[in-house]
Structure formats: structure tokens, C-alpha cells
Amino acid sequence: MNFNAPLIQKLAPSMRRALIVTLVATVSAVALFSFAILPTRTRLKSLTLEIGVLKDTLASMHQDIAATDQQKAKTAALAAERDAFLESGVIEPLLGSFAMRGKTLLDPLAQETGFNIETVKELPLIQLQVPTPAPLQLYGRQPVEFTGRGSYTQITAFISYAERSLPLATLSSLLILGQPQNPEIHKAIITFEWPAKGEKRKLP
Amino acid sequence: MFILSIPTMALILLYLFLMKNGPLTVKLSSQRKPFLDIVGLEVGAALSEGVPAVRLRKRENEIELLSAGFLKLQDALPETEDAAQQSHPIWLLPSQFQALHAALAVSSKQSFLRHASGSGDETPDKRQTAFRTVSRTAAPDLPPLVAGLPEFQAAWAARILPEGRKPTACSLQLSSAAALNGLTTAPAFLSAGGTVAALFVFPEYTALAAFQESRLVLYREHPVGYVHLRSAVSTQMGIDIALADSVLDDTLIDPTPIIEPVLRPLFRQVEISADFLSRRRNCKTTNFLLCGLPSGATYWSTVFSHMLNLPLIVCPTLDGVKRAVRATQKNAPPPLSKAQEQLLMVAYGAARAVLEDV
Amino acid sequence: MSKPLHIDLLKDEERLSASPIRLRIMMPIFSLLTALGIAVWWSVLVARAHTLALQKAEIEHRLADLKPAHNALLALRAEEQDLSATLKQLTFYKNARVVFGETFTKLAEHVPDKVQFTEMRIPPPPPLPPQDPKKPLLGPTNPVERVTLRLAGRTNGPEPVNALFNTLRTPDFTNLIRSAEIPKGAFRQDSARNPSNRETLLFELTCECAPRRFE
Numbered sequence: 010m011n012f013n014a015p016l017i018q019k020l021a022p023s024m025r026r027a028l029i030v031t032l033v034a035t036v037s038a039v040a041l042f043s044f045a046i047l048p049t050r051t052r053l054k055s056l057t058l059e060i061g062v063l064k065d066t067l068a069s070m071h072q073d074i075a076a077t078d079q080q081k082a083k084t085a086a087l088a089a090e091r092d093a094f095l096e097s098g099v100i101e102p103l104l105g106s107f108a109m110r111g112k113t114l115l116d117p118l119a120q121e122t123g124f125n126i127e128t129v130k131e132l133p134l135i136q137l138q139v140p141t142p143a144p145l146q147l148y149g150r151q152p153v154e155f156t157g158r159g160s161y162t163q164i165t166a167f168i169s170y171a172e173r174s175l176p177l178a179t180l181s182s183l184l185i186l187g188q189p190q191n192p193e194i195h196k197a198i199i200t201f202e203w204p205a206k207g208e209k210r211k212l213p
Numbered sequence: 214m215f216i217l218s219i220p221t222m223a224l225i226l227l228y229l230f231l232m233k234n235g236p237l238t239v240k241l242s243s244q245r246k247p248f249l250d251i252v253g254l255e256v257g258a259a260l261s262e263g264v265p266a267v268r269l270r271k272r273e274n275e276i277e278l279l280s281a282g283f284l285k286l287q288d289a290l291p292e293t294e295d296a297a298q299q300s301h302p303i304w305l306l307p308s309q310f311q312a313l314h315a316a317l318a319v320s321s322k323q324s325f326l327r328h329a330s331g332s333g334d335e336t337p338d339k340r341q342t343a344f345r346t347v348s349r350t351a352a353p354d355l356p357p358l359v360a361g362l363p364e365f366q367a368a369w370a371a372r373i374l375p376e377g378r379k380p381t382a383c384s385l386q387l388s389s390a391a392a393l394n395g396l397t398t399a400p401a402f403l404s405a406g407g408t409v410a411a412l413f414v415f416p417e418y419t420a421l422a423a424f425q426e427s428r429l430v431l432y433r434e435h436p437v438g439y440v441h442l443r444s445a446v447s448t449q450m451g452i453d454i455a456l457a458d459s460v461l462d463d464t465l466i467d468p469t470p471i472i473e474p475v476l477r478p479l480f481r482q483v484e485i486s487a488d489f490l491s492r493r494r495n496c497k498t499t500n501f502l503l504c505g506l507p508s509g510a511t512y513w514s515t516v517f518s519h520m521l522n523l524p525l526i527v528c529p530t531l532d533g534v535k536r537a538v539r540a541t542q543k544n545a546p547p548p549l550s551k552a553q554e555q556l557l558m559v560a561y562g563a564a565r566a567v568l569e570d571v
Numbered sequence: 572m573s574k575p576l577h578i579d580l581l582k583d584e585e586r587l588s589a590s591p592i593r594l595r596i597m598m599p600i601f602s603l604l605t606a607l608g609i610a611v612w613w614s615v616l617v618a619r620a621h622t623l624a625l626q627k628a629e630i631e632h633r634l635a636d637l638k639p640a641h642n643a644l645l646a647l648r649a650e651e652q653d654l655s656a657t658l659k660q661l662t663f664y665k666n667a668r669v670v671f672g673e674t675f676t677k678l679a680e681h682v683p684d685k686v687q688f689t690e691m692r693i694p695p696p697p698p699l700p701p702q703d704p705k706k707p708l709l710g711p712t713n714p715v716e717r718v719t720l721r722l723a724g725r726t727n728g729p730e731p732v733n734a735l736f737n738t739l740r741t742p743d744f745t746n747l748i749r750s751a752e753i754p755k756g757a758f759r760q761d762s763a764r765n766p767s768n769r770e771t772l773l774f775e776l777t778c779e780c781a782p783r784r785f786e
Contacts, residue, residue, distance in 0.1 A: 021584050027595040034602035041609045049616040056623040063630040070634065070641045077640065080647045087654035094661050135696060138663045138785035139710035144656035147709060150664065152695070161679055161688075169672025179668045179783075182695035187688065200695060204664045210709075313589055317581075326578075349578045360578040367580050376587035377596070385581035394575045429576060570577040 098177025100151060100203040107131040107205065111153030114178075115171055115201070124159040124167035124197070132200065134207055143210065151205035152181045156198050161185070164197045171201060178203055247271075250279075252312040252380050253564030254304075255388060256370050257290030257320040262553060264288045265560040266310050270537065271568045276398070277535040280309040281549060281557055290321055290366060294342075297365040303375050315380035318391035318563035319370050322417070323363050326389045328356040328432060351429040358432060360387045384567045388559040389413070389420050392505060393429065394569070395562030396422075401528045405500035410487060411528070412479075413558065414506040414513075416440040419479055421486055425496045433486055437479040439506055442472050461509030462552070472509065473516050480520045487521075502528040505558035530558045667783040669718060674747040681738045685731035689773075690723040693780075711785075718780040720748065725761055725771050732758075732774045739778060751778040 017025065103109040108131040119126045132152040139147060159167065164185060171178055181202040185195050252268040263283030270279050286304050291297035306315075329348060343364040348357040367385060374382050392413045396402045402409060408430075413420040417438040423431035447457040449471045460466050487498040503513055503525050510527045517525035531554050549557075671693070682688070699711050726732050732753065738744065739751045757775040 024595050027599045030599040031602045034599065034606040038602065038606040038609050041606065041613060045613045046609065046616065049613065049620055053616060053620050053623065056620060056627060060623060060627050060630065063627065063634065067630055067634055067637070070637045073644050074637060074640045077644050077647070080644055080651065084647045084651045084654065087651055087658065091654050091658050091661075094658060099661065136699060136710045137660060138714050140656050140659040140663070142652065142656055143709050144653050144660060146653075146657060148657070148660050148664070150696075165672060165675040165679060169676055172670050172672045177665065177668070179664075180671045180693065183671070183691065183693040185688075185691040187690065192687075204661055208709075345580050345582075347578050347580050349576060351576060358576070358578065360580065362580055368585075371581060371585035374587070377589065377591045377593060379589045381587040381589045382581060383586060384577065384579050385585070386578055387580070390576060390578045394577070397575070566575040566577040569575040 098175055098203060099148070100205050102205075107151050107153055111155070111201065111203075114175060115155060115167075118170045118174060119155075119157065119167055122159075122166040122170050123163040124157055126155050126157040128154075128156040130154040130156070134205065135202070137204070137207070145210050145212070147207040147210065148204050149207035150179075150181070150202045152200045152202040154198060154200045156196075158194050158196055160193055161195060164195065164199070168199065175201075175203070248314050248383060248567050250312040251314055251316050251383070251564040251567045252280075252306065252310045253316045253318065253391070253560035253562070253567075254284075255318050255320060255391075255559040255563070256288050256373065258288065258388075258556075258559070259290075259320075260556060262556065264304075265557045266306070267531075267557050267560040267564050268310050268312050269534075269561075269564045269568055270312075275535060276565070276568055277537040278531060279312075279537050281531065281554070281561075282310075282547070283553070283556075284310065290319065291369055292323075294365040297369040300369070302373060304373050305375075305378065306380065311379040313379055313381075314383035314567070315374055316384040316386065316391070316563040316567045317370050317373070317382050318386045318388045318559045319362055319366060320388040320415070320559065321362060321366050323366065324387050324389075325359075325361045326387050326420075326432065326434070327359060329359045330356065355430060358390075358429070360390055362387060384563065386563050386566060388415065388563075389434065391559050391563035391566060392420070393422055393432075393562060394566035395530060395558055396424075396502070396504065396528065397427075397565070397569070398533045399502070399504075399528045400533045401502055401526050403533070405502070405526075407500065408490065408496040408498045409500045409502060410483065410490075410498045411502040411504055412483070412525070413504050414439050421483055423486065423490055423498060425490075425494065430494060430496070431486060431490060433482065435479045435482050437475060439509070442475050442509060445471050445475050458508040458552070461512060464511070467512075468509075469512055469515060472512055473519075476513065476516045477520065480517055483517075484521055499523065501525045504528045505530065505555050507552040507555045530554050530561050534561075663714070663785040667716070667785040669747070669781055669783055671747065674744055677743050681735070681741075681743070683726075683731040683734045685728065686724055686726045686735055686774075688722060688724040690721070692721040692723075694719060694721075714785045716783040716785065718783055720778040720780050722776040722778065724774055726774055727771060729758060729772070732776070736776065739776070747780050748778045749781055751776055753777075 020028070100107065100110050100114070103113055108129045111131070112126070112129040116126060130153070132154055135150040135152065137147070137149045168180060168183075172180070178201045180199070182198075182200040184198040186197075187195055249271045250268070251270075252266060255265040258265055260283065264286045266280070266282055266284050267278070268280040269276050271277075284304075284306065287302045289300075291300050323342070344361045345364045345367040346359055346361040348359040350357040362385075371382055371385055374380060392415075393411075396411055402411070402424075408423060408425045410421060410423045410431075413422065415438045417440055418434050418436045419438055421431070421433045421435065422429055442461065443454055443457045446452070446460055446468050447454050450457070450460065450466075450468070452460065460468050461472075483501070491497050501517065501521075501523055503510060503517075506513060506527070514525040514527065517523070529551065675691075696716055702708055722735075736751055736753065739748050754775055754777055759773050761771040761773045
């Protein structure tokens with residue numbers, strides 16, 4: 010078929026008009042579809058997806074907020090439990106010294122059992138196992154070394170008494186040496202450890 | 214995908230349409246499917262009865278009349294281009310005449326139908342008005358017949374039937390050429406052998422067509438029509454036109470002295486033409502037929518016989534045409550008188566020409 | 572006439588169709604309707620997009636309103652998690668506590684007469700391995716800490732030590748002392764104290780105690 014000008018000119022004016030109108034309308038339709046319909050449909054799809062996500066978020070937020078009182082109670086209970094634990098034996102330095110704290114705690118017990126504490130020394134904090142996830146405030150094992158003298162009975166009584174009175178005090182190391190000069194009185198280096206605050210982590 | 218198929222469809226339709234209207238058009242038109250249902254309409258007849266309309270159907274190679282009558286339509290043919298541009302009538306036909314196609318026959322004073330002389334003679338008023346002309350060869354040894362109609366009148370007539378409604382125009386003929394085609398089934402024509410000369414009487418002129426072995430061998434026009442006779446009777450007897458028609462149809466008063474002077478020049482031409490045929494083509498014309506005369510046929514025959522000593526046989530327009538049953542149905546137009554049937558000569562001939570042009 | 576004299580003056584372009592469905596009419600109508608349909612469709616889509624945008628803005632506004640309360644809740648949850656972790660770590664310590672006092676007290680009652688302890692030692696916890704400064708760990712990776720008890724003393728023969736050895740394997744002591752062994756060469760004469768007294772023997776007992784499990 011020959012699309013040259015003479016063929017078009019053979020058409021009646023009314024037919025030429027009809028063809029022009031058809032062509033313009035078709036091109037407009039195609040342009041409208043390509044540049045208006047398709048982008049708008051894409052936008053609609055993305056809006057629908059976004060709204061779906063936002064609605065889910067809103068619903069979960071509502072749900073969460075509805076459980077705020079429960080969460081408050083739960084958190085408060087845990088805080089109380091932690092506080093109770095801390096009060097049960099987690100030590101804090103006295104005047105900046107764990108040795109002072111330890112001496113304060115064990116001096117009365119030593120006096121009762123007859124063990125004679127001569128020196129108290131704070132040893133370096135030992136890292137404690139960390140759970141996952143790790144808490145912000147880490148705790149460690151704070152050893153305090155007590156050097157003293159007493160009979161075996163006095164020493165063991167002191168250790169027993171300390172272990173009974175201080176639920177979180179743990180015998181970390183022990184050295185009882187017999188004294189040749191005095192077989193009854195031994196030198197004892199007793200190290201107790203307590204849980205104590207360690208490093209405070211920064212929020213990730 | 215649906216949206217993209219629309220321009221594709223549009224392109225396919227465009228292709229098909231352009232193929233239809235492109236270089237193959239001529240070939241297609243020559244292979245056009247034959248018409249089977251045609252309504253013939255005479256444009257510009259300016260008859261008081263209305264626009265002559267005849268609907269014919271071709272069934273099993275036989276033509277039958279479906280409907281015939283006169284329609285109240287505006288058919289004043291514009292005489293000038295300006296008048297044609299200002300006048301845009303639209304013809305809406307009643308249902309019994311709504312064939313798929315229409316054959317229009319234009320009765321125009323500015324049209325012409327004649328044998329081409331071959332010497333390149335100009336059409337009348339060609340210098341001032343554009344003409345639409347078509348020539349047709351009736352016989353190889355005869356000069357072709359040329360028909361001409363002012364272009365503005367042809368274009369005006371072609372627009373008269375609107376697109377998208379039945380019927381639309383499939384043929385545009387001159388009334389004089391159309392009338393010729395109505396003769397073929399007339400019993401008088403069929404029974405006449407040898408050379409037949411037929412007088413086709415129009416309002417303003419009479420056409421003489423001579424047929425040899427059923428081929429048109431001569432065509433002449435003479436400017437005497439039935440209006441002239443009617444006018445002569447009306448003027449000389451001091452009566453109106455309707456009464457003049459009655460006089461011409463009646464035998465109570467003999468208008469022969471009045472009409473004979475009017476007819477003599479016409480019949481003289483007939484005599485000359487018959488003589489011309491006898492000498493030039495060696496065919497003696499003995500059968501003369503009269504077509505299309507609404508009133509006064511008896512007196513025409515009388516005068517003719519008196520002058521040429523030969524009978525002039527009246528040939529009713531719809532004589533010999535099979536009437537379809539449909540013509541008697543409820544919506545059929547009222548029955549026509551013999552005089553009215555004669556006025557349908559052009560419309561009938563126009564429809565006939567299309568149906569038989571295979 | 573054998574063939575009609577059909578002199579037709581009608582031009583091809585004047586041959587019109589009687590069908591109301593014409594290409595010249597239907598083509599533009601169809602394409603205009605299509606364009607119009609697409610325009611209407613687009614306007615519907617735009618209206619819907621506008622509605623969705625408004626809906627999105629409204630939801631975002633409501634989210635913003637709920638944000639403080641939600642943040643407070645999240646803070647509570649974070650605090651709960653932190654408290655749980657703290658308690659867990661402290662519980663590690665608590666679960667790893669080993670009590671010695673009772674065992675030491677019973678030991679005094681079961682030591683044979685012929686045995687005199689010269690030393691009782693529980694070594695301090697081993698130091699942690701050096702850490703990679705680039706990837707410092709928050710705590711030890713091994714939750715189990717070995718605890719040993721070393722008993723050294725004097726005796727006049729192996730029988731008291733064996734008796735002591737067997738005593739340490741009784742239920743009174745097995746809670747703390749999981750195993751005991753006399754290392755090779757642990758028995759030797761006490762030549763340092765009284766070279767003429769060849770009956771005094773020095774001995775050592777190494778006891779594997781219940782490990783400290785920081786779990």
C-alpha cells in the first residue's frame with residue numbers, strides 16, 4: 010500500500026477530517042495512558058502499600074499503648090526485684106573503697122568468731138559473665154582480701170559466719186598457713202568476693 | 214494491552230478504507246455488486262402531484278414494481294450556482310420507497326443529450342458554467358451519446374439524499390436518457406420488430422429515439438412538449454390548465470384544430486428522421502410509439518396518422534411490469550390514474566437503467 | 572434495447588453509504604470515546620490517589636500523636652529488658668556461689684589424729700586471657716570456673732592420709748569435693764623440721780571442688 014500524498018488527497022475532505030480527529034484522539038489517548046494513567050497507578054500502588062504498613066504500625070502502637078499499664082507494673086516489679094537483689098548483698102564502695110566496705114561488713118563477724126583481721130585489701134574487679142542482651146550497667150566480682158590470724162576453728166567459723174550472714178559473699182580464695190612457732194594460731198589470707206557495679210555501657 | 218490495540222485497530226481500519234478509496238477504486242467500481250432494489254426519483258420535474266418515485270426490485274432475473282407514486286418533497290432545481298449553494302434540501306422518503314439505493318434523474322433546462330459529432334463542438338454555456346459530461350457508445354458504428362449537466366446542479370442533486378439513511382444515490386442520469394430505458398419491457402416495444410421509433414414526451418420538449426434491433430440508432434430532441442399543447446388549448450379555449458387536460462382526454466370537444474399546428478413541426482421532424490434512417494441506415498421505420506404523455510394521446514395519434522399515414526401507438530409507462538404483492542399492502546400509496554402513470558416515465562426509466570446495468 | 576443506456580453522471584465520491592455505521596463517523600467517535608474514557612479513568616485514579624494521600628496524612632498524624640505514649644512504652648520495655656539482663660547477670664553470680672564454711676567445719680571433725688595440716692589453699696580465680704583491644708569482650712567467655720582445694724600437712728604414715736582421703740569421699744564432703752588425689756611424689760619425708768625424725772612425712776592432697784558455674 011502506498012501512503013504517499015496523492016492517496017491522502019484522493020480522500021474526501023470529510024474523511025480527511027475524520028482521520029485527523031481519529032489520529033489526534035488516538036495519540037491523546039495513548040499519551041494520556043502512558044504519561045498519566047500508568048504513573049498514577051504506580052503511585053496508587055505505592056500509596057496503598059504505604060497505608061497498609063502505616064495501618065499495621067498504628068494498630069500495633071495502639072495495642073502496645075493499651076498494654077502500657079501492664080508494662081509499667083511489669084517493669085516496676087522487675088525494678089523492685091533488682092533493687093531487692095542489690096540490697097541483698099551487692100556492695101558499693103565506702104568512701105570510695107571496697108576494702109573499707111568489706112571491713113565494715115566483716116569486722117563484726119570476725120570479732121564474734123574470734124578471728125583477728127589484721128589487714129584488708131581491695132583486689133581488682135573480676136569480670137562477671139554477661140548475658141545476651143547485655144545490660145547497660147554491668148556488674149563484676151569485687152574481691153576483698155582479709156589477712157588475719159586465728160585458730161582453724163576460728164577461721165572456719167569466720168568463713169561460715171560470713172557465708173551465712175552475707176548471702177552474696179563468696180569465698181574467692183583462701184590460704185591458711187600453719188605457724189611453726191604457734192601451732193594453734195594460723196595465718197589466714199581470706200578473700201571474699203561480692204557482686205559490685207562495674208562498667209556502665211553506652212546505648213548502642 | 215486493550216488500549217494499545219485501539220490505535221492498531223484504527224490503523225487497520227484506515228488501511229482498509231484507504232485501500233477502498235485508493236488506486237483500486239476504479240477496479241472496484243467496475244466490479245460493483247449488481248443492484249437488486251432501486252427507487253427511481255425524478256429531480257426537478259416540478260409537477261403539481263409531487264416528485265415522481267418508482268421502486269423496482271429484481272428477483273430471479275425478473276423486475277417487479279414494489280411501489281409507485283408522487284412524493285411531497287422540495288425539488289426545485291437551482292438555476293444558478295448561488296441558488297445551488299443556498300439551497301440544501303434533504304429528502305427523507307417514506308418507508309415504501311426506502312430501497313437501499315436510488316437512481317436520480319434530473320430534469321434540467323440546462324442539460325443536454327445528443328450524439329457527439331466528433332468535431333469538438335462546445336457544450337452550451339461552457340464558457341460561463343462548468344458542465345459534468347459523460348459519453349456512452351450505443352453502437353460501434355454510431356457516434357457516442359453525450360450527456361451534460363451543469364456541475365452545480367449535478368453536485369446539488371447528488372447531495373439531496375443524506376448519508377446514513379436509505380436510500381443513497383447510486384446513479385445520476387438525465388431525465389431524457391433515463392426515459393429511454395423504460396421502454397424495454399413495454400409489450401408494444403417487444404411486439405414491434407425491426408426499427409422502432411419512440412416519442413418521449415416531456416413537458417417542454419419531445420425526444421425522438423429510434424431503435425434498430427433494439428439498439429439506439431438515433432436520438433433527436435424537438436422543443437415541443439405536452440405543456441405547449443395544454444397551454445395552447447387553455448389559451449385558445451379560454452379555460453384553465455386542469456380543464457385543458459380534461460378537454461385533451463375527452464372526446465366531447467375536438468381540440469385537433471388547436472393542437473395540430475403545435476404538433477405539425479414535431480411530426481415533420483419525425484418524418485425527416487424516419488426518412489434519414491431509411492436512407493442512411495437502410496431501415497424503414499414503421500412502428501412509432503408514444504411514451505410519457507399524460508393527456509391527449511388520442512389526438513396525438515390522430516394528427517400523427519393524418520400526417521404520416523402511420524399509427525402512433527401509445528405505450529403506457531408501467532405496462533407489462535409485474536406488480537409485487539407489496540404494492541397492495543396497507544402503507545402502499547394510493548392507486549394511480551393512467552395519466553399519473555405516464556408522469557412516472559423518467560423515474561421508472563432511471564430505476565430500470567440501474568437494475569439492468571450488470 | 573438489449574443493454575440499457577445507463578449514462579451515469581454520479582462521481583465516485585458522491586456514492587454515499589446508507590448504513591448509519593460509517594467508518595467516517597464511527598472511527599472518530601470510537602477514538603474520541605476511548606480518549607474520553609481514558610480521561611475519565613485518569614480522573615478517577617487521581618481522585619483515588621488524592622483520597623489515599625489524605626488517608627496517609629491522617630494516619631501519619633495519628634501516629635505522630637501516639638508517638639510520645641509509644642516512646643514511653645518502648646522506654647518501659649527497654650528498661651524491663653535492661654532490668655532482666657541485670658538480674659540475669661547477678662543471678663549468674665548467685666548461682667555460681669560455692670559455700671565452703673560447712674565443709675571446713677566438718678573437716679576439722681574428721682581429720683585423723685595423726686594428721687596435722689600445714690597449709691590449706693584455695694587458689695584465686697585464674698586471670699582472664701588478654702583481650703583484643705579492637706574487640707574487647709564485656710565478660711569472660713567461659714562460664715565455668717575451676718575450684719581446687721590443696722591440703723598439705725604432716726603425718727606419720729600413709730594410713731592416716733588414706734583415711735583422710737577416704738573421708739573426703741564421704742557424703743559429708745562430696746557436695747563440695749568432687750574428687751581428691753594425692754599427686755605423685757606428694758609423700759616425702761619432713762627432713763627440714765627434724766632431720767633425725769624420719770617418721771614424719773609430708774603429704775599433699777589436691778581436691779577438685781565443685782566448679783563455679785556462672786550460668
